[in-house]
Amino acid sequence: MTVATLQEAPPKRLELESAVVRFAGDSGDGMQLTGGQFTQATALAGNDLATFPDFPAEIRAPVGTTFGVSAFQINFGARDIRTSGDAFDCLVAMNPAALKVELKGLRPGGLLIIDTGSFNDRNLKKAGYDSNPLDDNALAAYQVVTIDISALTMEAVKDSGLSKKDALRCKNMWTLGYVYWLFGRDRTPTVEGLRAKFAKKPEIAEANIAALNAGHALGETSEVDFPGYHVPQAEIQPGLYRTVTGAEALAYGLAVGASLAEIPMFFGSYPITPASNLLHNLSRMKQFGVTTFQAEDEIAAACSAIGASYAGQLGVTSSSGPGVALKTEAIGLAIGVELPLIIVNVQRAGPSTGMPTKTEQSDLYQSVYGRNADSPVVVLAARSPGDCFEVAIEACRIATQFMTPVYLLSDGYIGNASEPWLIPDVDTYEHFPVKFHTETEGFHPFLRNPETLARAWAKPGTPGLEHRIGGIEKDYNSGHISYTPENHQKMTETRHQKIANVAKTIPDQDVEVGETSGKLAVVGWGSTFGPVSRAVQNLRDEGLDVSHIHIRHIWPLPSNLGELLSGYEKVLVPEMNTGQLLTVLRAEYLIPAKGLNKVAGQPFKIAEVEAAIRDELES
Amino acid sequence: MNAVTQKEKLTAKDFATDQEVRWCPGCGDYAILKAMQKAMADMGQSTEDNVFVSGIGCAARFPYYMATYGFHTIHGRAPAFATGIKLANPDLNVWVVGGDGDMLSIGANHLMHVLRRNVDLQVLLFNNEIYGLTKGQYSPTSREGTKSPSTPLGSVDRPIDACTYALGAGATFIARGIDSQQKHLPGIFQAASEHKGASFVEVLQNCIVYNDGVFNEFTDRDVAADRQVHVEAGKPLIYGADGNKGIRLNLKTLSLEEVVVGENGVTEADLLVHDPSNHTLAGMLAAMNGRDLPVALGVLYCSREDTYEAAVHDQINAAKSSAKITNFNDLLRTGHTWVAGG
Numbered sequence: 001m002t003v004a005t006l007q008e009a010p011p012k013r014l015e016l017e018s019a020v021v022r023f024a025g026d027s028g029d030g031m032q033l034t035g036g037q038f039t040q041a042t043a044l045a046g047n048d049l050a051t052f053p054d055f056p057a058e059i060r061a062p063v064g065t066t067f068g069v070s071a072f073q074i075n076f077g078a079r080d081i082r083t084s085g086d087a088f089d090c091l092v093a094m095n096p097a098a099l100k101v102e103l104k105g106l107r108p109g110g111l112l113i114i115d116t117g118s119f120n121d122r123n124l125k126k127a128g129y130d131s132n133p134l135d136d137n138a139l140a141a142y143q144v145v146t147i148d149i150s151a152l153t154m155e156a157v158k159d160s161g162l163s164k165k166d167a168l169r170c171k172n173m174w175t176l177g178y179v180y181w182l183f184g185r186d187r188t189p190t191v192e193g194l195r196a197k198f199a200k201k202p203e204i205a206e207a208n209i210a211a212l213n214a215g216h217a218l219g220e221t222s223e224v225d226f227p228g229y230h231v232p233q234a235e236i237q238p239g240l241y242r243t244v245t246g247a248e249a250l251a252y253g254l255a256v257g258a259s260l261a262e263i264p265m266f267f268g269s270y271p272i273t274p275a276s277n278l279l280h281n282l283s284r285m286k287q288f289g290v291t292t293f294q295a296e297d298e299i300a301a302a303c304s305a306i307g308a309s310y311a312g313q314l315g316v317t318s319s320s321g322p323g324v325a326l327k328t329e330a331i332g333l334a335i336g337v338e339l340p341l342i343i344v345n346v347q348r349a350g351p352s353t354g355m356p357t358k359t360e361q362s363d364l365y366q367s368v369y370g371r372n373a374d375s376p377v378v379v380l381a382a383r384s385p386g387d388c389f390e391v392a393i394e395a396c397r398i399a400t401q402f403m404t405p406v407y408l409l410s411d412g413y414i415g416n417a418s419e420p421w422l423i424p425d426v427d428t429y430e431h432f433p434v435k436f437h438t439e440t441e442g443f444h445p446f447l448r449n450p451e452t453l454a455r456a457w458a459k460p461g462t463p464g465l466e467h468r469i470g471g472i473e474k475d476y477n478s479g480h481i482s483y484t485p486e487n488h489q490k491m492t493e494t495r496h497q498k499i500a501n502v503a504k505t506i507p508d509q510d511v512e513v514g515e516t517s518g519k520l521a522v523v524g525w526g527s528t529f530g531p532v533s534r535a536v537q538n539l540r541d542e543g544l545d546v547s548h549i550h551i552r553h554i555w556p557l558p559s560n561l562g563e564l565l566s567g568y569e570k571v572l573v574p575e576m577n578t579g580q581l582l583t584v585l586r587a588e589y590l591i592p593a594k595g596l597n598k599v600a601g602q603p604f605k606i607a608e609v610e611a612a613i614r615d616e617l618e619s
Numbered sequence: 620m621n622a623v624t625q626k627e628k629l630t631a632k633d634f635a636t637d638q639e640v641r642w643c644p645g646c647g648d649y650a651i652l653k654a655m656q657k658a659m660a661d662m663g664q665s666t667e668d669n670v671f672v673s674g675i676g677c678a679a680r681f682p683y684y685m686a687t688y689g690f691h692t693i694h695g696r697a698p699a700f701a702t703g704i705k706l707a708n709p710d711l712n713v714w715v716v717g718g719d720g721d722m723l724s725i726g727a728n729h730l731m732h733v734l735r736r737n738v739d740l741q742v743l744l745f746n747n748e749i750y751g752l753t754k755g756q757y758s759p760t761s762r763e764g765t766k767s768p769s770t771p772l773g774s775v776d777r778p779i780d781a782c783t784y785a786l787g788a789g790a791t792f793i794a795r796g797i798d799s800q801q802k803h804l805p806g807i808f809q810a811a812s813e814h815k816g817a818s819f820v821e822v823l824q825n826c827i828v829y830n831d832g833v834f835n836e837f838t839d840r841d842v843a844a845d846r847q848v849h850v851e852a853g854k855p856l857i858y859g860a861d862g863n864k865g866i867r868l869n870l871k872t873l874s875l876e877e878v879v880v881g882e883n884g885v886t887e888a889d890l891l892v893h894d895p896s897n898h899t900l901a902g903m904l905a906a907m908n909g910r911d912l913p914v915a916l917g918v919l920y921c922s923r924e925d926t927y928e929a930a931v932h933d934q935i936n937a938a939k940s941s942a943k944i945t946n947f948n949d950l951l952r953t954g955h956t957w958v959a960g961g
Contacts, residue, residue, distance in 0.1 A: 300702070
C-alpha cells in the first residue's frame with residue numbers, strides 16, 4: 001500500500017477544476033503504458049479520474065499510419081469525475097498520424113504537445129499531409145509546444161548502452177516526464193514501478209528513468225509561456241482506493257459471488273475482443289477454486305459451463321455479441337432445464353464483426369429477446385468499471401437462487417476503462433448459500449420452490465435422486481418428457497413467472513439525480529452513466545427540471561419503474577444503439593419516450609447529452 | 620462417495636428406468652441399451668455416480684432409459700457438456716452418447732477436442748450411416764452414392780471413418796462393436812469405462828427404417844465369421860468360419876493382407892499379433908471396412924496418458940498450495956492502493 005504524499009503546488013501554476021489529457025501515438029509507441037502510469041500518478045495525487053484506452057483493431061498496423069494510432073485519454077479533476085471527458089485540454093501527438101486523427105478532439109486554445117522529431121516527410125506523407133502542419137497556419141487555434149522528443153530522448157539515454165532502437169523506445173517515458181511536470185505529478189511511484197518491471201534488465205529501467213527525468217527537467221527549466229497546471233484534490237469518499245478496469249472488477253465480482261453462493265465457479269470461454277480480458281483475469285485466480293476452461297469455440301464454452309452447473313458448480317461463460325449469438329442455443333437449453341448460468345457480454349460495435357475494439361450497447365435486444373421460443377432470462381447491466389463488481393455478485397445471486405441464466409452486460413468501454421475504486425470489504429457481503437436438494441422422498445427434478453418457482457438442484461452423485469433432464473418439454477408434475485398441450489402452456493407460463501418473480505427481490509428503481517417526478521427524466525443503462533449523470537447535473541445546476549434514472553436490472557425491470565416514469569412529462573433515453581431500451585420501455589409502459597442514439601463506436605460526450613436534454617425541454 | 624453402507628450389487632434391470640423406450644421396433648439401439656445395462660451390472664457400478672450425456676438424434680434418447688443421472692443436450696455438443704461435468708466433478712463416470720450425424724457432422728469439432736484433451740469419459744458413437752431422427756438423409760459416414768431424401772441421385776460426399784477420425788484426433792482408447800453382438804458389447808463398454816482418458820467406442824448399429832442391412836456384408840450370419848476379426852491383445856489376428864484366416868503385414872506394400880493359414884506356406888507365426896498400444900497397427904485396423912479385409916472389432920487401440928481433468932485439478936491444487944494471496948480482501952488490495960479523504 002502506498003499512501004500518497006501530496007506536495008503543495010507552486011503558486012504560479014494555473015489552477016484547473018478538471019482536465020482531459022489524451023496521449024496519442026503509433027501502436028508501438030507505448031501510449032497505453034504511458035496513460036496507465038499517468039493514471040496511477042494522478043490517482044495518487046488525489047484527483048478523481050476516468051480513463052478511456054482507444055486502440056486500433058490491428059495487432060500492429062503499419063508504423064506511422066492513421067489506422068495505427070493508439071490513444072489513451074484521461075479525465076481527472078478536483079470534482080467527481082464521471083466520464084473520460086469531452087474535448088481534450090491537452091493532446092500529446094507523438095507523430096503526424098496521431099495529430100491527423102486526434103486534433104479535431106482538442107478544444108480551441110488547448111495545449112498541443114508535438115514530437116517534432118517524428119514530423120519528417122515520410123511520416124507526414126503516411127499520415128496524408130500535403131504540407132507540414134507545423135509550418136502552416138493549421139495549428140493557430142491552439143497553444144503548441146514543439147519539442148524534438150526523439151532527439152532529446154536519445155540524448156538523455158546516450159550513456160545507457162542501449163541500441164538506437166531500444167533507446168528511442170524510451171521516448172514515451174520522456175513524454176510522460178514532461179506531462180508529469182505539466183500537472184505537478186510525483187515521479188517516484190513510476191520510477192519504482194520501472195525498477196520493479198525491469199528488475200532483470202536494469203539498463204532498460206535506468207534508461208527509461210533517465211528519459212522520464214529528462215522530460216520532467218525540460219518542463220522545469222524551459223522558459224515557456226505557461227507555468228503548468230494544478231488540479232486540486234477531489235472530495236472523494238474516504239477510504240482505501242485502487243484503480244480497477246471493468247474486466248478486473250468483473251473477475252473479482254464473479255469469484256466473490258460464487259463464494260457467497262458457497263459453490264465453486266467454472267468459467268468456460270473462448271477468446272474474443274473485448275471480452276478476453278475476463279478470461280485472462282480469471283485464469284490467474286485458480287487459488288480461489290476458479291476453474292477456467294478455454295474451449296474450442298463459443299458453443300463449447302457455453303455448453304461446458306452449463307455442464308459444470310449441472311454437476312453443481314456455478315457455470316459462467318463470457319463473450320462479445322457475435323460469440324453470444326453462437327451460444328444462444330445452449331442458453332436456450334439452460335433456460336429449459338433451469339440451471340444457473342451467467343453469460344457475460346462485453347458489447348462491441350456490430351453487426352457481425354463490426355468494430356471489435358469500439359464500444360456499443362446494441363446487444364440489449366439479443367439479451368432480452370434473442371432466442372427461439374418463449375425463453376425468458378434475467379438481464380443486468382453494469383454502469384462503470386467498479387460497478388461490474390456489484391453487478392457480478394448480483395448475477396451470481398439471481399442465477400443460483402432462481403436457477404436461471406443471467407446475462408450480464410458490460411461493454412468495450414467499461415471493460416477496458418479504469419477508474420478509482422473504493423475497495424469493498426468482502427466480509428460485509430451477505431451470503432446466499434446454495435442448498436442442493438438431497439431429500440429423496442417425492443423427488444423429481446422440476447419440484448419448485450413455491451415462492452421463487454426455482455426448481456430443485458440435485459447434483460449428480462447424490463444417491464436416490466438420479467434423474468434425466470433435457471431440452472424436451474418436461475411434465476410439470478413428474479419432470480418426465482411431456483408433449484401434452486396443457487402442460488406446455490403451464491410450463492411456459494411457469495418459466496415466465498419465475499423470471500418475473502426476480503423483480504420481487506431487486507431494489508425499487510431510484511432516481512440517480514433529481515426529483516421523482518417533473519418535466520423530463522433521462523433514462524440510461526450501462527456505460528452511458530457517466531455522460532448522462534454529468535449532463536443532468538450540469539443542467540440542474542442551471543436550474544432546469546431534469547432528472548436522471550439509471551437502470552441496472554434490464555429484465556425483469558424494477559417493479560416501480562412504470563409508475564416512476566409516468567410521473568414525468570417526458571422521457572429521454574440516450575443509448576449507444578438505435579433505441580433498444582427505448583423499445584422495451586415503450587412496450588412495457590406505453591409511454592411516449594424518445595431516444596437519443598449514438599452509434600459511432602465512441603461514448604457519448606456530455607455536451608451531446610446536454611444538447612438533447614435542452615432540445616427536449618424546449619420542444 | 621456418498622455410500623455409507625455396503626450396497627447390494629445392482630443387476631442390469633436396476634439400470635433401466637420406468638420410461639417406455641420409444642425407438643422403432645427392431646432398432647439396434649435396444650440391443651446397445653441392453654448391453655450397457657449389463658455392462659453396468661458386470662462392473663458393479665452405482666446408478667448415482669454415472670452420468671449419460673447426449674446430443675440430438677435417435678441415439679441421444681439413450682439417457683432417458685438409463686436409471687442414472689442423464690442430460691439430453693443440444694445437437695453435437697454433448698462432448699462439451701461432458702467436459703464441464705467431468706471438470707466440475709471428476710468422481711463421476713461420464714458417458715457421451717450420440718449418432719454419426721450428431722458427432723461427426725455438427726459435433727465433429729467437439730468430438731475432436733474432447734479426444735485430444737483426453738478427458739476421462741466414454742464417447743459412444745452409434746453409427747448407422749444415416750440420419751434417423753430427421754427421416755433418412757445421408758450422414759457423414761454414408762457411402763458415396765447413398766440415395767436419400769436429400770440425395771435422390773445419390774450422395775457425392777466422401778464418407779468419414781469414425782475410428783480413423785478418432786485416432787487422428789488423438790484418442791487414447793478406440794474400440795468398435797456391433798449392436799447385435801451381446802457377447803462382446805458389454806465387455807467393450809467395460810474396457811472403455813476402465814480406461815483412464817477419453818475412450819472412443821464406435822458401435823455399428825442397424826437402422827431398420829432408413830438404412831436396413833447397411834452392414835449386412837459383414838454381419839449376415841453366413842458371412843460374419845469370414846468378414847469380422849475380433850482383436851484381442853497378444854493374440855494373432857485370426858478369424859474365419861474354419862478359424863484359418865489371418866491378417867499379415869505385406870512388407871513390400873506396407874499394407875495388411877488376408878491370408879489363409881496352411882496355404883502357400885503361411886503359418887500362424889506369419890500373422891500379426893494384436894498390440895493395442897501400437898498406434899500404426901490401430902490405424903490399419905480401423906481402416907479395414909469388411910469389404911477387402913474383414914472389419915476389426917474389439918479394442919483397437921489403448922494407450923495410457925495423463926487425463927485432462929487431472930491436469931486441470933493439479934494446477935488448481937498447486938495454485939491453492941503455493942498462492943501467497945488466498946483471501947479476497949487481500950486480493951482486492953494487491954497492486955497500487957492509496958488512501959483518500961478522511
